[in-house]
Amino acid sequence: MARTVDPERTxxxxxxxxxxxADLFATKGFDHTTAAEIARAAGLSSGSVFYYFADKRAVFRSIFEADLPASREMVARHAEGTDPLGSILAMVDELGGPAQDPSASGILIELLRQIDHDVQLQIVIAQTTEVIRGGLVALVERGQASGVLDPELDPTEAAAWIQNIVDGAFLSADPERDPRPMLRRIVARFLSTPPSTQGGNS
Amino acid sequence: MARTVDPERTxxxxxxxxxxxADLFATKGFDHTTAAEIARAAGLSSGSVFYYFADKRAVFRSIFEADLPASREMVARHAEGTDPLGSILAMVDELGGPAQDPSASGILIELLRQIDHDVQLQIVIAQTTEVIRGGLVALVERGQASGVLDPELDPTEAAAWIQNIVDGAFLSADPERDPRPMLRRIVARFLSTPPSTQGGNS
DNA sequence: GTCTATAGCTGGATAGAC
DNA sequence: GTCTATCCAGCTATAGAC
Structure with a gap:
């Protein structure tokens, strides 16, 4: 006897x-994307959208729910290795690569707009952000211990700024220009031990 | 005989x-701010809003129209001086200071969302951005000429990245935390001449 | 110039047929 | 499960009185 619902199909x-x-939200924005448009683009009717999702916000949230496991995987992938700065830069490459894509840029901007108005969304994003931040913090600490990275930096604050810098790259999405080389330069120089400036602590 | 309209009052x-x-757009967003709310906050009736502005978009644009002369003034103020890097950092301080204010952050995010949908707004913002970029480019070039800043950098690209970094600081507005010290660090290190790494060109 | 009142439209979410 | 049809709330922008 077949089940009433096929979970795979669902x-x-x-x-x-x-x-x-996601495409529509990125280009038109959340408010200017109608349920009917989403339905049409997905190949079903507007009523069905509300069968699969409680409301329009839930559709928006679903876009970011996939990011959490992906982020865990990425962090795990870069956690080991003998070169903490190299691992940080590799993560920056991965995080900042999509900044070239105007659609990725559009969805980030839309996320920033919507996050204040949706507590559930805040939770999803906070988790993802925390996972990535945690990975960066651990790498910064290891880099400091091995003398490659500036010991004066607070690892958590530094990690937050790395995320800030990467996000900044999304704001001027240019499909023609790969942001990664500059991102690497900025982050590497931001973190690295000052060449000779002795911080005279007693 | 008094004129029919008092330009000052207007x-x-x-x-x-x-x-x-501006306050309402920053906190509630453009789409969720009604003309009636704006009118109430400004102490007049909803009909009057459309007497002073052609439509809601024009109200939004007006917020940014004041930035253009202010930017020219700021650029002029930092154009002279013997320390180009110092001037750049002073501009970064001025540009990034408001990032602490959640309202400034909110309005930037809203701007990013609206700019695609309003050609007139694009023009206003492009002008302001150009003025600031121009000021930064000139300073970068002077810094390169005097050997303080990395000659390998393309001045225009570097200026654009400075603007990116500053904008990134707006995305995580935290009233408790002054972003300026870190912004200065990031920008200074981004631009400065590599300590000893000889770029072996020929 | 500034108001009140509202025309006219849009779009989220639902009801109920199939 | 998926559709069509639609209800209803909410909003911009205008009309016209004062």
Whole structure:
């Protein structure tokens, strides 16, 4: 006896809605994207959108829910290794690479707009941010211990600024220009031990 | 005989609407701020908003129109001086200082969202951005000429990245934390001549 | 110039057929 | 599960009185 619902199919439908919506939200914004448009883009009717999602916000949230496991995976992948700064820069490359894509830029901006108005979304994003920050903090600390990175920096604050810098790159998305080389330069110089300036602590 | 319109009064009313709207747009967003709310906050009726402005977008634009002369003034103020890097950092301080203010952060995010949908707004912002960029480019070039700043950097690209970094600071507005010291560090290190690394060109 | 009142439209979410 | 049809709230922008 077949089950009433095929979970695989349900997931596929949800994903279709989610990814069609992501494109629309990125280009038109959340408020100017109608449920009917999402439905059309996903190949079903407007009523069905509300069968798979409680409301429009839930559709928006679903876009970012996939990021959490992906972030965990990325952090784990860069956690080991003998070169902490190298690992940080590799993470920066991964995080900042999509900044070239205007669609990624658009969805980040939309996220910034929506996050104040949706507590559930705040939780999802806070988790993802924390995972990435945690990975960066650990690497900064290791870099400081090995003398490559400036020991004066507070690791948590430094990690937050790395995320800031990367996010800044998203704000001027230019498909023609790979932001990663400059991002690497900025972050590497930001973190590194001052060449000779002796910080005269007693 | 008094003139029918008192230009001074008209300007005052427009400013009242503009600044009341800025607060609302920053916290609630453009789409969720109604003309009636703006009117109430400015102390007049909803119909009057459309007497002073052609439409809601024009109200939003007016917020940024004041930035252009202010930017010219700031650039002029930092154009002279014997210490180009110092001048750049002073500009970064001025540009990034408001990042602490959640309202400034909110309005920047809203700007990013609206700019795609309003050509007139694009023009206003492009002009302001150009003025600031121009000021930074000149200072970078002078710093390079005097050997303080890395000659390998393309001045225009470097200026654009300074603006990116500053904007990034706005994305995590924290009233408790002054972003300026870190911004100065990041920008100074980003621009400065590499300590000894000889770039072996030929 | 400034108000009140409202026309006219849009779009989220639902009801109920299939 | 998926559709169509639609209700209803909310809003911009205008009309016209004062």
């Amino acid at each position: 997931r596929a439908r949800r994903d279709a809605i989610s990814s069609a919506a | 300007r005052a009313r427009r400013d009242a609407i503009s600044s009341a709207a």
